Amino acid sequence: MILVTNDDGIIAPGIRALVEVAAKFDEVIVVAPDSPQSGQGHAITLNQPLKLRKVALFEGIDAYECSGTPVDCVKLAKNVLCKNKTIDLCLSGINHGANSSVNIIYSGTMSAAMEASIEKIPSIGFSLLDFSFDADFTGAKYWAEKLISAVFRKEMPGCNLLNVNIPSCSPEEIQGIKVCRQAEGTWVEEFQEGVDPRGETYYWLTGRFVSHESPESIDNDIWALSQKYVSVVPSGHDLTFYPAIPKFKHLENLH
Amino acid sequence: MILVTNDDGIIAPGIRALVEVAAKFDEVIVVAPDSPQSGQGHAITLNQPLKLRKVALFEGIDAYECSGTPVDCVKLAKNVLCKNKTIDLCLSGINHGANSSVNIIYSGTMSAAMEASIEKIPSIGFSLLDFSFDADFTGAKYWAEKLISAVFRKEMPGCNLLNVNIPSCSPEEIQGIKVCRQAEGTWVEEFQEGVDPRGETYYWLTGRFVSHESPESIDNDIWALSQKYVSVVPSGHDLTFYPAIPKFKHLENLH
Numbered sequence: 064m065i066l067v068t069n070d071d072g073i074i075a076p077g078i079r080a081l082v083e084v085a086a087k088f089d090e091v092i093v094v095a096p097d098s099p100q101s102g103q104g105h106a107i108t109l110n111q112p113l114k115l116r117k118v119a120l121f122e123g124i125d126a127y128e129c130s131g132t133p134v135d136c137v138k139l140a141k142n143v144l145c146k147n148k149t150i151d152l153c154l155s156g157i158n159h160g161a162n163s164s165v166n167i168i169y170s171g172t173m174s175a176a177m178e179a180s181i182e183k184i185p186s187i188g189f190s191l192l193d194f195s196f197d198a199d200f201t202g203a204k205y206w207a208e209k210l211i212s213a214v215f216r217k218e219m220p221g222c223n224l225l226n227v228n229i230p231s232c233s234p235e236e237i238q239g240i241k242v243c244r245q246a247e248g249t250w251v252e253e254f255q256e257g258v259d260p261r262g263e264t265y266y267w268l269t270g271r272f273v274s275h276e277s278p279e280s281i282d283n284d285i286w287a288l289s290q291k292y293v294s295v296v297p298s299g300h301d302l303t304f305y306p307a308i309p310k311f312k313h314l315e316n317l318h
Numbered sequence: 319m320i321l322v323t324n325d326d327g328i329i330a331p332g333i334r335a336l337v338e339v340a341a342k343f344d345e346v347i348v349v350a351p352d353s354p355q356s357g358q359g360h361a362i363t364l365n366q367p368l369k370l371r372k373v374a375l376f377e378g379i380d381a382y383e384c385s386g387t388p389v390d391c392v393k394l395a396k397n398v399l400c401k402n403k404t405i406d407l408c409l410s411g412i413n414h415g416a417n418s419s420v421n422i423i424y425s426g427t428m429s430a431a432m433e434a435s436i437e438k439i440p441s442i443g444f445s446l447l448d449f450s451f452d453a454d455f456t457g458a459k460y461w462a463e464k465l466i467s468a469v470f471r472k473e474m475p476g477c478n479l480l481n482v483n484i485p486s487c488s489p490e491e492i493q494g495i496k497v498c499r500q501a502e503g504t505w506v507e508e509f510q511e512g513v514d515p516r517g518e519t520y521y522w523l524t525g526r527f528v529s530h531e532s533p534e535s536i537d538n539d540i541w542a543l544s545q546k547y548v549s550v551v552p553s554g555h556d557l558t559f560y561p562a563i564p565k566f567k568h569l570e571n572l573h
Contacts, residue, residue, distance in 0.1 A: 106358045110354065169389075222559045239570065241570060259367070264369075302422050302553045
């Protein structure tokens with residue numbers, strides 16, 4: 064069985080595109096947020112109960128909208144809806160907008176995929192570099208099918224999470240796939256400041272992404288996407304920075 | 319200047335303990351959520367405006383409560399409140415409860431610290447293995463001061479994020495510090511199922527953490543804490559699983 068989820072919400076065009084691809088491979092269950100959850104990262108809902116509601120959105124496919132975050136959706140799918148079934152693959156997306164570089168940290172789409180991978184479920188997050196509602200998912204669907212075909216029910220070598228980003232161009236222009244690392248980069252934030260109807264100042268997050276990679280660096284996802292390749296970053300959930308462990312060993316001398 | 323934040327909210331005892339320690343080193347600014355934000359992970363608020371309110375909670379120290387997530391707090395501190403100042407260090411916590419192993423992914427406390435580290439600010443997240451409101455922070459404060467003293471205004475060797483967990487025992491019982499990696503483990507979820515006053519089924523997240531480490535494995539934070547050591551895990555934000563890159567290169571042959 065294939066679990067499909069996302070962070071843009073169950074009525075986003077991107078998840079519909081992914082469900083259509085997934086249904087070519089196996090039985091599908093959709094569990095996705097009932098509202099947009101972009102930027103929710105790996106948030107989980109601890110302080111309130113969650114609701115699941117069956118919806119008739121995808122013909123012939125069981126689908127549930129969830130009141131929680133993308134990670135909540137995966138937890139409910141595994142532990143409630145599919146308690147007595149095996150989820151062989153989790154697909155998350157297709158996200159409206161990039162999740163390359165450091166965006167994997169903020170992304171509900173990638174966090175849902177990561178949650179499944181923590182639960183030992185092979186998992187792929189897909190994102191298209193186009194924020195618009197009526198983005199063209201033709202190329203994304205083509206490459207998603209290729210990638211799923213290559214890994215579904217096959218050994219994933221010591222890594223069960225792929226972060227896949229698809230460039231925004233016509234399908235014919237896509238050059239192929241690059242397997243690469245997450246680029247180094249950050250968001251330069253500029254809060255939009257305003258005054259609300261009660262006279263209180265508010266701040267609204269905005270900003271732009273800045274790559275910290277040199278132009279010669281050609282082993283990362285930002286470069287691959289700039290060259291119209293689909294980027295595939297094998298990913299994990301271990302945030303240990305191993306090279307620093309020996310360098311901080313002196314802290315063990317503190318008393 | 320030292321920025322102090324957390325995810326338990328600005329009125330939690332843990333942040334008060336950390337502010338007291340921080341004030342021994344430098345000028346302090348506190349920017350923390352106005353409500354508990356445990357489990358918020360790296361969530362950011364995109365779809366609504368944020369409020370900041372100055373509060374008189376810490377004598378002689380500028381403090382602001384924020385309507386957003388822990389990561390929002392760090393973004394607002396850096397880009398609004400400290401726009402013309404330099405934040406030399408970000409301290410997050412002291413969290414009420416462990417953030418060892420995979421908990422770093424779900425933790426608002428550690429995500430706030432990570433956000434600062436992404437912004438090139440040296441950052442330390444502190445967590446005490448005691449969930450209770452009236453937890454004894456004496457040992458945690460002692461070791462936080464030791465650690466801050468060892469890294470503040472000093473070179474952090476290629477890594478500017480430390481995940482520090484403090485065992486819940488009397489200060490005298492703490493054996494010292496272990497610099498180690500994040501243990502492998504996961505949560506076994508058991509949703510509490512119920513029926514709400516309108517007859518609708520709800521699900522409320524619960525569960526217990528299970529380590530996947532073997533008993534012989536003594537290089538990880540779960541082991542260190544079990545032996546009553548303070549665990550220090552040098553951490554980052556690169557989720558690439560490098561060993562898998564060559565193993566997935568065959569995907570580049572897809573057309």
